[in-house]
Amino acid sequence: MWIRFSLCLIVLIPLAACSSASQPDRAPAPLVSGSVAADWNSLVAAANREGKVVVSGPTRELWRTQLVSFEQAYPEIQVEYIGSNSRDFWPRVFREREFGQYLWDLRVGGPDPQVYEARDRGALAPIRPFLLLPEVLDETKWFGGMDRMFFDREKKYALGFVSYISFVAYVNRDVIPETELRSLRGLTNPRWRGRIVLQDPRGGAGLSAIEMLLEVYGESFVRDLLTSQNVVVANDLRQQAEWLVRGRYPIALGIVPDAFLSFQDQGVDINIQPVPEDTSAIATGTGGLQFFERAPHPNAAKVFMNWLLTRAVQTDLSAATRMNSRRLDVPVAHELTAPDPARLERYVPSQVEEMVPVREQAQQLARELLP
Amino acid sequence: METVKRGFAFPISHRPDSQTLWCTAVLGGVGFILLYPLFLLLWNSFQVAQPDREVAFGLANWVTALTEPGMVAAILNTAWLTLVLQLISFPVAILIVWLLARTDLPGKDWIDFLFWIAFFAPSLPITLGWILLLDPDFGLLNQSLKAVFSLEQGPFNVYSFWGIVWVHLATRSVVVKVILLTPFLRNLDSSFEEASRVSGVGPLRTIARVVVPLLLPAVLVVLLMSVIHLLESFEIEQVLGPPSQFYVYSTMIYRLLQFEPPEYGAATALAVMILAVMTPLILLQQRVSRSRRYTTVTGQFHGGRFPLGVWKWPAFAAILGTGLFFTVLPLGFLGLATFMRLFGFFNLPDPWTMDHWQRVMGDPIFLRSLLNTILLAGGTVVLAMASFPLIAYIAVRTRFRGRHILDFLSWLPITIPGLILGLGFLWLFLGTPVLRPLYGSIVVLILAAGISSMTLGVQLVKTNLLQLGQELEEASWVAGGSWLYTVRRVILPMLTPVLVTVGLVAFISAARNIAGIALLVTNQNRPLAMLQLDYMVDGRYEAAAVVGIIVLLLTTGVALLARLFGLRIGIRT
Numbered sequence: 001m002w003i004r005f006s007l008c009l010i011v012l013i014p015l016a017a018c019s020s021a022s023q024p025d026r027a028p029a030p031l032v033s034g035s036v037a038a039d040w041n042s043l044v045a046a047a048n049r050e051g052k053v054v055v056s057g058p059t060r061e062l063w064r065t066q067l068v069s070f071e072q073a074y075p076e077i078q079v080e081y082i083g084s085n086s087r088d089f090w091p092r093v094f095r096e097r098e099f100g101q102y103l104w105d106l107r108v109g110g111p112d113p114q115v116y117e118a119r120d121r122g123a124l125a126p127i128r129p130f131l132l133l134p135e136v137l138d139e140t141k142w143f144g145g146m147d148r149m150f151f152d153r154e155k156k157y158a159l160g161f162v163s164y165i166s167f168v169a170y171v172n173r174d175v176i177p178e179t180e181l182r183s184l185r186g187l188t189n190p191r192w193r194g195r196i197v198l199q200d201p202r203g204g205a206g207l208s209a210i211e212m213l214l215e216v217y218g219e220s221f222v223r224d225l226l227t228s229q230n231v232v233v234a235n236d237l238r239q240q241a242e243w244l245v246r247g248r249y250p251i252a253l254g255i256v257p258d259a260f261l262s263f264q265d266q267g268v269d270i271n272i273q274p275v276p277e278d279t280s281a282i283a284t285g286t287g288g289l290q291f292f293e294r295a296p297h298p299n300a301a302k303v304f305m306n307w308l309l310t311r312a313v314q315t316d317l318s319a320a321t322r323m324n325s326r327r328l329d330v331p332v333a334h335e336l337t338a339p340d341p342a343r344l345e346r347y348v349p350s351q352v353e354e355m356v357p358v359r360e361q362a363q364q365l366a367r368e369l370l371p
Numbered sequence: 372m373e374t375v376k377r378g379f380a381f382p383i384s385h386r387p388d389s390q391t392l393w394c395t396a397v398l399g400g401v402g403f404i405l406l407y408p409l410f411l412l413l414w415n416s417f418q419v420a421q422p423d424r425e426v427a428f429g430l431a432n433w434v435t436a437l438t439e440p441g442m443v444a445a446i447l448n449t450a451w452l453t454l455v456l457q458l459i460s461f462p463v464a465i466l467i468v469w470l471l472a473r474t475d476l477p478g479k480d481w482i483d484f485l486f487w488i489a490f491f492a493p494s495l496p497i498t499l500g501w502i503l504l505l506d507p508d509f510g511l512l513n514q515s516l517k518a519v520f521s522l523e524q525g526p527f528n529v530y531s532f533w534g535i536v537w538v539h540l541a542t543r544s545v546v547v548k549v550i551l552l553t554p555f556l557r558n559l560d561s562s563f564e565e566a567s568r569v570s571g572v573g574p575l576r577t578i579a580r581v582v583v584p585l586l587l588p589a590v591l592v593v594l595l596m597s598v599i600h601l602l603e604s605f606e607i608e609q610v611l612g613p614p615s616q617f618y619v620y621s622t623m624i625y626r627l628l629q630f631e632p633p634e635y636g637a638a639t640a641l642a643v644m645i646l647a648v649m650t651p652l653i654l655l656q657q658r659v660s661r662s663r664r665y666t667t668v669t670g671q672f673h674g675g676r677f678p679l680g681v682w683k684w685p686a687f688a689a690i691l692g693t694g695l696f697f698t699v700l701p702l703g704f705l706g707l708a709t710f711m712r713l714f715g716f717f718n719l720p721d722p723w724t725m726d727h728w729q730r731v732m733g734d735p736i737f738l739r740s741l742l743n744t745i746l747l748a749g750g751t752v753v754l755a756m757a758s759f760p761l762i763a764y765i766a767v768r769t770r771f772r773g774r775h776i777l778d779f780l781s782w783l784p785i786t787i788p789g790l791i792l793g794l795g796f797l798w799l800f801l802g803t804p805v806l807r808p809l810y811g812s813i814v815v816l817i818l819a820a821g822i823s824s825m826t827l828g829v830q831l832v833k834t835n836l837l838q839l840g841q842e843l844e845e846a847s848w849v850a851g852g853s854w855l856y857t858v859r860r861v862i863l864p865m866l867t868p869v870l871v872t873v874g875l876v877a878f879i880s881a882a883r884n885i886a887g888i889a890l891l892v893t894n895q896n897r898p899l900a901m902l903q904l905d906y907m908v909d910g911r912y913e914a915a916a917v918v919g920i921i922v923l924l925l926t927t928g929v930a931l932l933a934r935l936f937g938l939r940i941g942i943r944t
Contacts (some may be wrong), residue, residue: 059904082893084889086631087628087632089630207631248508266716268716324681359631371440
């Protein structure tokens, strides 16, 4: 009986697995011509015929929920959404394309150096020509105008629709009052030895923090900080946030505000503030967009891009993720990190392609100096 | 104990040509699916991108890997941690296994099951639970002890070497050994112990002088796996290590993969070094397995129980307490995590909530992820139970020339860390035209998960086969039983306990596998483990713990089912 049962399983489960296997569409759908593309309705009709858009995006549930809501606006187009971080996603795409697999339409993610590599490899198509909706094309609606929405040198491949001040450090003011730590320069004070936690700067937000310190205060400051302050490196945002909230490490570098704001949401009484900065970085975080060359569903992708940049969608997305939209007609979701349009020129756009060498140097320093 | 060289090998078929053909096909298939991705990974580790992105060949990745700051300290830390953990966990595990498998301990079958439940529990919430108790500043146990004994500082620090050792022991180290060694001890002929007892030797000396030597192949397999696992696993060290700057070899590999862009070449170099270091030990294990005869199950098998006498109830209390320590505590942490607004924050105005359960259950992709997990884990079990015994059988019972190579190949998957193996699988499925159509389907995940659990499965069955006397098969053969009949009526019933173990381990490792499949999942085939990862990245430990409990319940249900079959079939003491 048991043997028979096992044999049945051996036969049936692979069959069931095969039957549920979804084969990715491989043949690129025909592009609509330029004149037709100008007609939004025609574009939507072409997108409906494609019936699907394949999007890679942040793994965070909030992002997934918001981006998949495209299906509510365009019920005939299914969103195939795969959450994946940059580290895993880009090597996968590069390898797929080497073997002639063009499976992705769009990537929603930050303009990491790998995005620029993807462009150099010919994997990215320009986005700008396919922004069609008047409310999307309206220069006055975007913080800094349309040019500043693009992070690549050509200003057409790597778009960022989020804009926030990326503070280098936050401090638990219940533990360290303002009188004791007034600026980032004070981080190298021996008093804070063993009291600083840094998100791992070998990738992600921690790297952005070191990049900014390097850009603003120079290499010797960074060396001093990383070698003399016994900085603890955290690999997990929640753990870093909890250490900051509990005061175990009252100074946190490279932390995302949302990580500790969720403690506040749940009723934890905390007083966490950014350490005042002379010059601040402005970032787009994971709120970036890239469009793939030879996308299998190009029309659906174009509809998605335009949909994503509308006021209504940006409002919902911004409220859900608490990352401020670049759109000026979207309510501010997080006051503390909202950039001031009047100070536009004073911010350092930390994720633009021109900053890649600084970022690489910051990574090299972190690699050399941290345990 | 007999120390007779093995002279007889049961043919897989009456026609040697057919046997060679089948065995060669298996060797070819296994070799291709394991060596091809490994070759690609190795090849890649010698590729160096030039500033103009032209690819050249060189040793830069290997130099980078070996000269990575902190590498020497990490290697020393790993060696010390490994040594300490094995020295503590092996004696404890062997004692528990002996009590469960060889004695008249009351209720041992269900106590045994407690260890399985502990094995199914996800390690991260348990690690967080230990932080909740043993954090030097806010740990509940430390605070209590400070209050009771008026101490200035709590006596425990979970963020220390001994804290890491403790959490390893309380999560995996002992439990895994208990689970893996139990089937082997069940197959031990009690006449060996009875002879020892009649000679006036006490229980502990009997374990040391009779049981352990007979279990040597199994002990070596489990030891090797434990060491390799420690070389690769980094979750506990990653969470507890930073405050004391305690890094291990696996955290160095993980660190290289975190770089922007990830340094797969250098990480592969470190992974290959694990293989290089482990190869002599694997060969030694193979040599030990071949050099002596470890048959304990023969036609005269006597599965008696060692009477504990007056120690029966104290032993029962001790072993039940240990089992509960390994299960109630982790399940308590898990439960707490799912029902608390913020795990560990008891001082909130309203600390309890059902929100996390509602969030997970209401997630639009939850049901599909659950179904995918069932398909993935079920498919992996089928693959494991169909192929691992075959590979083990060829390695142990045939005269096929390539049997030792096949045996060695089966060790490869465990020596390569999951994230790197996942990249190898990606290349395998994309680079092989015959496999490419499967890319994006759940079959790919099943193959990847199956390969990930191959080492454990094959080695468990292989070691179990070493215990089985060949006269049982010979008797069937002489009586006119065909090979298939012999397998069905003689070998399979005797292997059932270990096959159940292999199936369950394959199930749970497939259900929890993230690293090996992260590069292969699509929207259609993504399992619960990926949903759990989403919550983790989001910092929602509580929702991730809900998914952990669902996987735990799923696996426990399967384990109960398997146990019903396993209890009825096979040799039980």
